[in-house]
Amino acid sequence: MTRQIRHTAAFCLLLLVALLANAVRVQGVEAESLDKHPGNPRPTVDRFGRPRGNILVDGSPVTGSRDTHQRLRYERTYTQGPLYAPVTGYVSQTYGSTGIENAEDGILGGSDPRLAPLSFSGDHPHARSAGGQVVTTIEKPAQRAAYAGLKGRRGAVVAIEPASGRILALVSSPSYDPGVLSGTGRRVTDAWSRLNHTDTQPMLNRALRQSYPPGSAFKIVTAAAALESGVVKDVDAPTGIPAPYPLPGTDTSLPNEADGCGNASLKYAITWSCNTVMAGLGVKVGLAKMVGTAEKFGFNDPSLRIPSPVAASRFDQHMSPDQLALSSIGQYDTTATPLQMAMVSAAVANGGVLRYPRLVDHTETASGRLVSRDPDRTYNKRVMSPATARKLRQMMVNVVRAGTGGKGAIKGATVGGKTGTAQHGVHNAGLPYAWFIAWAQAKDATSPAVAVAVVVEDAEADRADISGGGVAAPIAKAVMKAALARDRAGRG
Template sequence: MIRCIRHTAAFSFLLLVALLVNAARVQVVEAERYGANPADRRVAIARYAKPRGAVLVDGRPVTGSRDSGGRLRYERTYTDGPLYAPVTGFSSQTYGTSLLERAEDGILSGADDRLTAFPWWDRLTRTHRRGGDVHTTINARMQRAAFAGLGGKKGAVAAVEPRTGRILALVSSPSYEPGVLSGNGAAVDEAWRGLNGAARRPMLNRALQETYPPGSTFKVVTAAAALESGRITDIDAPTDAPDPYTLPGTATRLGNAAKDCEDAPLRYAFRASCNTVFARLGTELGLRTMAATARRFGFDDDRLRIPSPVAPSTFDTRMDRAQLALSAIGQYDTAATPLQMAMVAAVVANGGQLAPPYLVDKVTDAGGVMVAAGPHRPARQVVGPATAQQLQELMTDVVEHGSGRRAALKGVTVGGKTGTAQHGVRNEGMPYAWFISWAREKDGYEPAVAVAVVVEDAAADRADISGGGDAAPIARAVMAAALRRGPGR
């Protein structure tokens, strides 16, 4: 009898051990797989049981949470939603997350293991941690200046700090109110359909996710290639460029909107935006040199994250010489995001070095303790300091004596390049007006900011100088905000 009791006890013990092992398997090993099952509502209920962490600008939250009283209890709220939507994105119980809300979802939702000292214990006990906070690099003054400058026109602004890569402004227009997508229900569904069906595409982040032909602003890259390769050694020497220029292998004659471009020195050609000079330079330099220079500036990089993914800017590596000539002036199929062109301006301003751009300064837990700092990746040399100095001369000449005069600021050294990007069949579409620039105090050494502005629905003619009328004043306002200058200074 005692022997039977012992056998029964041993068998019961084995069953208990098996039960515990299975429970551990379900709660720890298989937890992620079960949690991903859409039929498991407990995950969603737990996710929204506590307020979401905040996204901060200049130390102040621009997002919050409200208690809806429903099963998915806390819904996302936004302060100045349209202003910061290109930064925050949206967080919706129905449609998920986007942009920074998605890239930093682990911190904001409390799921990131960096928010606790014992993540394994939290997983075992199913503890739902409070969300942490994401501190952005955005400067509120500059963000407002860019948003007001666009004034609802289709376009975008990106501004970075050249020395560090901190993104100081990121605006896309028209924008939208992300708060209408918070929660669930018929109203959210209707708002989603309305935003996605809108003709002006307000949910498209034009600063990060749209690429445009950069037009004459790309001549900064072509000039850099010419100077770095030694093809141009004196920016005031004649270039032996014809006007018009017959594209190699074709009967197409490329002309200029400006006068006196024949045999023009690089300084004048850059200021007047002579297409013929830069197209000919592109073909002389060759595809390999042009493509390599573009890559050093950041083109053809599909790995850029800020931490939201950025659409890759492209410079084709399979072109004939005629196509290369057009690409050298920012046409054909060369395409760039506004952030990429801000990076181009930043390289010039920063002595030829590119500091990779980033949007998150640090993340903290719910108690304000820093969990992680921003990426702070090291800068890399794109062009030599001597080349950067010559490019600075060319860009300041555009602002002081050329088409970029409307970007000038009193007591500030400003460099810029205007451009109009032609597009559509036979270039019949409304041109995009571009302006890229950088600024530093007259008595300072370090540049304060680099800016790129593109205006899609610019009321401009097709001359290369139109970016000076539509985009340059917006860049000026952003640079003034960076340097704390009033509108009249």
């Protein structure tokens, strides 16, 4: 009997050891994978079990939370959702999150450990605090001007403060209301299907995630390369480039839309957007230096975050001379996001120094305690010398005062710009994209207050009506006027 009791006791001990081992396995070794298992509802219930922190524009929240009294208790709400959708993104109980809602989820959802006050009570390390707040760099007047200017047409606007990299406006059109995706059920799935199956793609963030052929707006990059490399020393001197321009190694000649481009100077070519001069200068500069200059502006960078991810703008690193000629005027397979082209304008406006663009100024706790501040920092290194930036600024001013960008002029301010009409589609059959990049400086200011890029892809306009100067420049002007007014108020 004693022997049987010993065997039973040993067996029970083995069961206890196995139970303890299994508990260690489940609660220790496999805890993290079980937490993240798709079938585990607890993280989702916990995530939506309390109000989410807000995203602020000009000190006011553009988001909120609604108590549904359901298992997933709080749904996200948005104030003027379509206006700020490219900034906020959405957070959905069904479809996840995008934009700042995604990039700053730890702060907004309360899981970031920096939100918790110092505690010595052994609180659970994964416990959620009250959701913090994300304070954006967006300025309401500039954002509204950009949104109103596009009038629902397909396109985008980005405005940047050149000296700091702060993004003042970020608009994609047509837009959508992120609030329709917040919850669960048939209403949300129907909205998702509707938004994803319309030809206008309202959920596509054209400002950050869509790249376009930049057309003649890219000529500012080519001009910078020509000046920095020494190919052009005097912007008023004839370049010796004929019109039309024979594309190297081909039987094709490149024409111009403007008159007087044969043997024109760089200044004339920028003012009147001569394709031949800029294509020829790109070939003279050479592939390596053209690539190097483009990359200093931000092209070919897949790691750009603002903090939302940005699609990489492209300037091909391997091209034949004829392809380089076309790329130097923003054609062939050169592509750029509106943010990228705003960065080009900002670098010129800021004396050749490009500040890293940023959409978040700082984050804070629900009570207002500072958690983090996004610093001003330089993007890579100096894009160009101050002398080159000065020459480019003067040429861009001439575009507005005497050339193709007259509709971007602002009374009482100095404005520099560059128009662009980018061909696309098979055999250029698609309607051109209208571009305008610009910067503006108040009369009594020491530096430009704003740099902007506008692209309009208007499928319903007549081809003759589509031009950077005619379509995009007035939108840029309205945005720059709003930014200048805020700048004057801040200095007043």
